[in-house]
Amino acid sequence: MLAGTANTTRQKRFANRARTGCQTCRLRHVKCDEARPVCKKCATGNRVCHYKLDMQRPGASRAMAAEKQKSAPTALQICEPDAPGHHFQHDQPREWADISSDMPCPTDLYIVLAHTSPIRYRAAFELSRDDELQSMTRQVLKEIESFDPVSWARKNEFATKEITLLIGQIYHAAVRLFATLTLPRAAVLATYPRQMSFQDLRASQRRAVVALVKQGLLVVEYSNSLDWPMIVAGVAAGTAHHGDENNHDYSDALATQEFVDRFYYKAWTKPISSITAFLILQKLRSYWKSRKTEWDDCFHEPTAC
Numbered sequence: 001m002l003a004g005t006a007n008t009t010r011q012k013r014f015a016n017r018a019r020t021g022c023q024t025c026r027l028r029h030v031k032c033d034e035a036r037p038v039c040k041k042c043a044t045g046n047r048v049c050h051y052k053l054d055m056q057r058p059g060a061s062r063a064m065a066a067e068k069q070k071s072a073p074t075a076l077q078i079c080e081p082d083a084p085g086h087h088f089q090h091d092q093p094r095e096w097a098d099i100s101s102d103m104p105c106p107t108d109l110y111i112v113l114a115h116t117s118p119i120r121y122r123a124a125f126e127l128s129r130d131d132e133l134q135s136m137t138r139q140v141l142k143e144i145e146s147f148d149p150v151s152w153a154r155k156n157e158f159a160t161k162e163i164t165l166l167i168g169q170i171y172h173a174a175v176r177l178f179a180t181l182t183l184p185r186a187a188v189l190a191t192y193p194r195q196m197s198f199q200d201l202r203a204s205q206r207r208a209v210v211a212l213v214k215q216g217l218l219v220v221e222y223s224n225s226l227d228w229p230m231i232v233a234g235v236a237a238g239t240a241h242h243g244d245e246n247n248h249d250y251s252d253a254l255a256t257q258e259f260v261d262r263f264y265y266k267a268w269t270k271p272i273s274s275i276t277a278f279l280i281l282q283k284l285r286s287y288w289k290s291r292k293t294e295w296d297d298c299f300h301e302p303t304a305c
Helices: 023-028 040-044 062-071 107-124 130-146 149-155 161-182 185-191 198-219 224-236 242-246 250-268 275-290
Strands: none
Touching: 023 040, 023 107, 107 130, 107 161, 130 161, 130 185, 149 161, 161 198, 161 224, 185 198, 198 224, 198 250, 224 250, 224 275, 250 275
């Protein structure tokens, strides 16, 4: 043994977690060099890089918003769809579990989900031109469609092969539906090649989520891992007015409302349950009764989900 090395223990160096890095690096739990407009980690890995916006008060003047637009970095540094290097790299080695810690959502889908917030913010306060919003929306939707649940399940089995694949399929469908519900409508419709009304697009995606969730409930009677997809399906089941009764989708939307209602009522009445199920059920029932249809009509304030 070398002199001076006896009875010594290695100590882990303490480092404060930076809060100013890009959102992509923060979600991946890696150190960001904070380079702008694209950090080195995202540039090397061909990832979408964006920094958190300083949220502006809704009552601020348009002049202030315009000044902020000049000085603020772009919310999403997005390549054109045909340009190289705009896909997430699914084949890179990972040092973390490829699943969100909040819900069993695949990491790549969770990152894309986070990218919808800057687009919604910019659309709400008119901080971007329509063509810029359409480009950003097209990029997000393309990343969603590029996700492959089969490949993800093959690399990330955490229960059984059947359950892992089903979870990937459920969250893939739910993230797609959430993007349709929350991103600028004209940009969403322009992205899909088929001529389809927004109502029909929303209904078909809602039915896909509900069908997959029902398969999941055959495997597990109740699981909070299905909470978020159920919320998205519940919001997509909102109906505008009584005139919708003549619409072929009206009865299906009511059936979805009943299905989601039973799910959360059962969760709330379990012997060991949290208040979250009750809060979600209360909010969805109020939303359905209001005959409104937009995501922000339901979640217009912070809600524990």
